[in-house]
Amino acid sequence: MSEAVAGEHTRDESSLYVMIWGWLIFLLIAGLAIFVLPISKALAAFLIFSIAAVKAALVIRNYMHLKHEHLLIYLIVLIPLLFFFGLMMTLIPDIVYRHAMGM
Amino acid sequence: MSTAVAAGAHAHEHHELGFIRRYIFSTDHKVIAKQYMTASALMAILGGLAAYLIRWQLAWPETDVPGWGPFGPENYNAYITMHGTIMIFFVAMPFLLGAFGNFLIPLMVGADDMAFPRLNALSFWTLTVASTILIISMLLPEGPAAAGWTGYAPLSANPLYTGVHWGQNLWILAIAAEFGSFLMGGINFLVTTLNMRAPGMSLMRMPLVVWTEVTASVLFLLSVGPLIAGAIMLFLDRTMGTGFFLPDKGGDPLLWEHLFWFFGHPEVYVVALPGFGIMLEILSVFSRKPIFGYKMIVYSTITTGILSFVVWAHHMFVSGIDPRLATPFSITTILISVPFAILVFCMTATLYGASIRFTAAMLFALGGLITFILGGVTGIFLGSASSDIYMHGTYFVVSHFHYVLFPTVFFGGFGGLYFWYPKMFGRMMNETLGKIHFWGTFIFFNCTFIPLFFAGLGGTPRRLYEFSNYEMLAHLQPLQVMATWSLIGLLIVQFPFLFNFLYSMFRGKVAEKNPWHANSLEWTLDSPPPHPNFPTPPRVYHDPYEYSVPGMSEDWLPQDQPMPVGAATAAGE
Amino acid sequence: MAPEAVETDSLHQIPLGKAAIWWFLASEIMVFGGLITSYVLMMFAHGGFAEQAVHVKWKLGALNTLVLLTSSMTMILALASARKKDLEKTRMFLGITVLLGLTFLVIKIFFEYIPEIGEGFTPASGMFWSFYFGMTGLHGVHVFGGIVANFCLFIYTMRKVDWSLLERRVEYAGLYWHFVDVVWIFLFPLLYLT
Numbered sequence: 046m047s048e049a050v051a052g053e054h055t056r057d058e059s060s061l062y063v064m065i066w067g068w069l070i071f072l073l074i075a076g077l078a079i080f081v082l083p084i085s086k087a088l089a090a091f092l093i094f095s096i097a098a099v100k101a102a103l104v105i106r107n108y109m110h111l112k113h114e115h116l117l118i119y120l121i122v123l124i125p126l127l128f129f130f131g132l133m134m135t136l137i138p139d140i141v142y143r144h145a146m147g148m
Numbered sequence: 149m150s151t152a153v154a155a156g157a158h159a160h161e162h163h164e165l166g167f168i169r170r171y172i173f174s175t176d177h178k179v180i181a182k183q184y185m186t187a188s189a190l191m192a193i194l195g196g197l198a199a200y201l202i203r204w205q206l207a208w209p210e211t212d213v214p215g216w217g218p219f220g221p222e223n224y225n226a227y228i229t230m231h232g233t234i235m236i237f238f239v240a241m242p243f244l245l246g247a248f249g250n251f252l253i254p255l256m257v258g259a260d261d262m263a264f265p266r267l268n269a270l271s272f273w274t275l276t277v278a279s280t281i282l283i284i285s286m287l288l289p290e291g292p293a294a295a296g297w298t299g300y301a302p303l304s305a306n307p308l309y310t311g312v313h314w315g316q317n318l319w320i321l322a323i324a325a326e327f328g329s330f331l332m333g334g335i336n337f338l339v340t341t342l343n344m345r346a347p348g349m350s351l352m353r354m355p356l357v358v359w360t361e362v363t364a365s366v367l368f369l370l371s372v373g374p375l376i377a378g379a380i381m382l383f384l385d386r387t388m389g390t391g392f393f394l395p396d397k398g399g400d401p402l403l404w405e406h407l408f409w410f411f412g413h414p415e416v417y418v419v420a421l422p423g424f425g426i427m428l429e430i431l432s433v434f435s436r437k438p439i440f441g442y443k444m445i446v447y448s449t450i451t452t453g454i455l456s457f458v459v460w461a462h463h464m465f466v467s468g469i470d471p472r473l474a475t476p477f478s479i480t481t482i483l484i485s486v487p488f489a490i491l492v493f494c495m496t497a498t499l500y501g502a503s504i505r506f507t508a509a510m511l512f513a514l515g516g517l518i519t520f521i522l523g524g525v526t527g528i529f530l531g532s533a534s535s536d537i538y539m540h541g542t543y544f545v546v547s548h549f550h551y552v553l554f555p556t557v558f559f560g561g562f563g564g565l566y567f568w569y570p571k572m573f574g575r576m577m578n579e580t581l582g583k584i585h586f587w588g589t590f591i592f593f594n595c596t597f598i599p600l601f602f603a604g605l606g607g608t609p610r611r612l613y614e615f616s617n618y619e620m621l622a623h624l625q626p627l628q629v630m631a632t633w634s635l636i637g638l639l640i641v642q643f644p645f646l647f648n649f650l651y652s653m654f655r656g657k658v659a660e661k662n663p664w665h666a667n668s669l670e671w672t673l674d675s676p677p678p679h680p681n682f683p684t685p686p687r688v689y690h691d692p693y694e695y696s697v698p699g700m701s702e703d704w705l706p707q708d709q710p711m712p713v714g715a716a717t718a719a720g721e
Numbered sequence: 722m723a724p725e726a727v728e729t730d731s732l733h734q735i736p737l738g739k740a741a742i743w744w745f746l747a748s749e750i751m752v753f754g755g756l757i758t759s760y761v762l763m764m765f766a767h768g769g770f771a772e773q774a775v776h777v778k779w780k781l782g783a784l785n786t787l788v789l790l791t792s793s794m795t796m797i798l799a800l801a802s803a804r805k806k807d808l809e810k811t812r813m814f815l816g817i818t819v820l821l822g823l824t825f826l827v828i829k830i831f832f833e834y835i836p837e838i839g840e841g842f843t844p845a846s847g848m849f850w851s852f853y854f855g856m857t858g859l860h861g862v863h864v865f866g867g868i869v870a871n872f873c874l875f876i877y878t879m880r881k882v883d884w885s886l887l888e889r890r891v892e893y894a895g896l897y898w899h900f901v902d903v904v905w906i907f908l909f910p911l912l913y914l915t
Contacts, residue, residue, distance in 0.1 A: 058801045066794040073790065077783055080914045093910045100790075101903045108797045108899045115735050117342070118743050125370055125747045128457060129754030132374060136406055136762055139461075139470045144400065144766030263737045335744045343740055345731035369744060373751020377759060384855055389845030392759070398767055398848050403759060 258346025508582025
């Protein structure tokens with residue numbers, strides 16, 4: 046990045062970063078609010094993890110600059126996430142089921 | 149780019165480095181490769197010694213082992229654990245990835261060194277720390293880890309069951325350090341290959357061994373995480389009273405097995421693929437023919453890599469998993485034989501119509517191919533859950549995995565050694581001794597493990613130190629004896645090789661730049677290559693398999709020379 | 722015609738260090754993924770996590786989340802300052818990030834772990850607690866590593882700097898720091914809120 050462009054970018058960059066922080070704090074408080082509300086646990090869990098996902102996406106896209114990065118970097122992030130989900134989904138029928146059956 | 153140039157410039161500023169900086173803490177990938185090779189050779193001696201002790205005990209139980217002394221049942225589990233752990237983590241990976249990966253990748257892609265030379269040195273020294281930890285564990289009074297290289301819980305999770313306390317803990321730490329070492333190395337391989345290739349060196353023009361090393365690096369990087377998680381949990385179970393894998397505390401031993409094998413299966417491809425890559429290079433050069441199906445091989449390698457992540461539970465068919473899981477995993481396991489078969493087919497097809505030069509390197513590549521095929525085929529019986537029920541835990545499995553690991557690591561590795569020795573050390577190895585080494589290794593290896601297939605089919609279980617309790621196995625004992633004699637022969641025939649290796653370094657015929665008339669970039673440099681590798685940056689014009697191109701006077705064409713006008717290209721690029 | 726050397730598809734536009742950090746983070750995703758997978762599996766299989774989890778100090782956890790999120794912001798602001806070649810601001814933001822990281826660890830160790838152990842909740846107290854200490858412990862080790870890295874950069878800004886080097890290293894340390902933050906973003910609800 047050339048210095049001149051970088052200089053302009055960063056003036057807007059900083060305010061963007063602070064704004065993202067604002068959203069992160071707002072989402073944190075929203076999550077806590079849901080936690081204390083008397084709603085069903087399953088619904089609360091779903092909402093809370095959705096909020097967490099949004100927070101994570103904000104950090105990854107904006108603080109880690111993923112939205113500006115090369116496709117390879119996207120893949121380097123995406124593929125492990127897919128493997129992680131795959132592993133979890135594959136093991137639920139085994140470990141959870143067997144314990145549920147009392148084995 | 150500029151970072152690499154900066155790092156390279158820093159490394160090769162023309163000041164004379166002292167002995168320590170040049171040979172001990174070197175950041176030159178070629179020196180580091182040789183360090184890895186030395187480390188794996190030393191550990192191989194330990195691993196081979198363990199094999200000798202184990203096999204002696206199996207053939208002649210309760211007798212003193214010549215050159216060692218008494219060897220009782222209380223040691224057996226520790227020695228099989230050490231044999232497996234050392235061979236896979238401290239011999240196979242350092243040899244195929246640490247040594248060959250490090251030596252070849254920068255040279256073959258046209259880079260002056262790895263992307264991170266100091267990280268490279270750190271990765272080697274981390275491995276040395278890991279090896280030291282493991283060796284220390286062998287010197288403890290209770291002995292080293294004794295729960296198998298697979299460390300199944302709860303045997304590994306509760307010190308009471310093996311009677312080994314710190315030996316097992318150190319085993320966990322040693323393996324964790326080894327993982328760290330190869331993660332660092334793998335990152336170096338990946339960044340160097342993806343980001344530092346010379347002009348003209350597109351991905352589809354790289355030598356296949358680079359493809360296999362890179363795929364192996366990705367496989368390792370993505371699969372090791374869950375096992376690191378598991379290792380932490382195992383360590384906590386052993387030291388902090390947690391019960392992740394202990395049933396009496398509500399834990400699940402199968403969780404360990406899942407986490408282990410999620411890594412363990414891709415791990416065997418981490419070991420197998422580079423060995424195949426080496427064989428591919430040798431086959432092409434000494435057939436004087438292009439590799440058959442370069443693109444198919446690349447796609448098969450990648451497909452194998454992807455599939456390797458979804459087959460792991462075939463190691464667990466009889467462990468107590470939900471039987472309904474066995475079906476999908478049987479299917480994926482049978483499926484993974486397809487890309488591997490394609491690989492083997494392409495290698496065989498390369499030989500068709502070839503003008504074969506039977507050098508020692510070529511013999512090892514061919515021998516590796518043949519023995520691997522036998523190993524792969526026996527895997528089919530194990531991959532199908534129904535037949536695996538009978539054969540799991542028997543010597544059939546032992547022979548199967550030795551028939552896939554030994555060919556890739558040792559036949560591929562030795563082949564690579566004979567092939568690249570001139571480039572690494574500037575001298576030629578003795579071909580006659582090489583041929584003796586090959587035939588001895590080939591014959592004795594087969595004679596060791598073929599009897600064990602039959603022992604397994606006859607019902608001989610693994611991991612038992614002797615079988616006198618089992619009437620039904622008494623008639624199989626001659627097979628065990630034959631296997632042991634052959635193993636002794638196998639170990640003895642490595643001595644001519646050792647002699648050849650060391651003697652040739654000082655008295656071998658001086659090697660020219662390109663004694664084999666091969667095409668990849670490393671052969672355009674001096675033997676051994678200078679530091680930095682490429683005094684003039686190379687420019688690449690085609691893939692490295694342009695052998696026997698019609699219309700050309702020579703039967704080879706280096707990658708950095710353009711195709712002459714009027715010559716037909718093999719790949720049609 | 723002889724094919725000319727094509728321009729390689731080598732990814733020169735991605736700086737080497739950045740590529741390396743991302744590959745490293747990929748392996749770390751798998752490590753924490755392995756632990757989280759195990760937690761989720763045991764949670765469904767075991768039952769009884771809810772009773773054990775009643776005693777976690779969720780308000781302190783929330784405070785720590787606030788601390789870490791803020792430290793992410795200060796870390797990226799450090800990078801922005803480095804890009805503007807503002808040494809004072811870079812040093813300040815790095816310093817604040819280090820302090821916030823230490824705050825996180827202090828809260829964790831002195832206001833959570835030690836009181837919890839005092840109340841009788843150790844890693845051996847039950848499956849939930851084993852995971853709680855194991856996962857937050859591993860995360861804490863990573864936080865500590867990040868603090869050390871950031872502190873080294875802070876020290877570097879005390880003297881004359883090579884801007885291109887500083888900018889790159891602040892970026893790479895930042896990527897690691899943000900990753901540690903993202904892991905906590907998931908650990909917090911997982912261990913404290915569900």
